[in-house]
Amino acid sequence: MNQPEDSAAARLRQLNQYFLQHPVTGPSEGRTPTRATAAAPLSLATLDHVQASIAEVVEHARAANPDAGPAPSRADAIYDWARQHTEHADETAQQRAAVIEYRQYLEHAIRAGDWRKAIRPQRCPECRTFGLMWQASMQRALCTNTECVDRDGMSTTVTLARLAHEHVTTRKNLRQARTT
Numbered sequence: 597m598n599q600p601e602d603s604a605a606a607r608l609r610q611l612n613q614y615f616l617q618h619p620v621t622g623p624s625e626g627r628t629p630t631r632a633t634a635a636a637p638l639s640l641a642t643l644d645h646v647q648a649s650i651a652e653v654v655e656h657a658r659a660a661n662p663d664a665g666p667a668p669s670r671a672d673a674i675y676d677w678a679r680q681h682t683e684h685a686d687e688t689a690q691q692r693a694a695v696i697e698y699r700q701y702l703e704h705a706i707r708a709g710d711w712r713k714a715i716r717p718q719r720c721p722e723c724r725t726f727g728l729m730w731q732a733s734m735q736r737a738l739c740t741n742t743e744c745v746d747r748d749g750m751s752t753t754v755t756l757a758r759l760a761h762e763h764v765t766t767r768k769n770l771r772q773a774r775t776t
């Protein structure tokens with residue numbers, strides 16, 4: 597389990613806070629980073645990220661429960677809201693919601709420049725060892741185990757979606773193993 601201070605909600609709150617502290621000020625500021633307005637495009641990208649994350653959670657919750665009603669206005673309340681409104685959904689929808697939330701936790705942490713804290717505790721899904729490193733250019737985690745390569749000798753790379761899926765299903769299996 598995540599500590600409460602390091603969860604998707606806490607991370608989203610931080611990013612949102614960042615955006616509020618670095619607002620986009622003028623209509624002339626575009627989305628292309630320039631030296632003069634370096635802070636603005638970063639804020640815009642962060643805002644886009646926050647909004648896209650919220651939209652994804654809301655969309656999934658509404659698909660699982662069309663009666664979910666209006667989403668909360670506070671960004672970081674979105675995960676609790678989604679959990680509440682999908683608690684009677686089928687297991688697949690609930691698991692999907694958990695995977696989305698955990699993947700977003702990883703995405704938020706990476707966006708905040710904190711990939712080590714998010715990625716390092718994850719095992720490589722292929723070789724089960726630790727030592728994953730975030731590769732921004734690929735938007736994937738790279739396994740640093742030199743034996744963990746494909747047929748062409750290329751290192752294993754893993755998407756955040758896969759890491760999140762592994763995390764959620766491993767946790768579920770552990771829970772089941774304890775109760776049987």
Ligand SMILES: [Zn+2]
Binds near residue numbers: 721725739
């Ligand atoms: Zn590996």
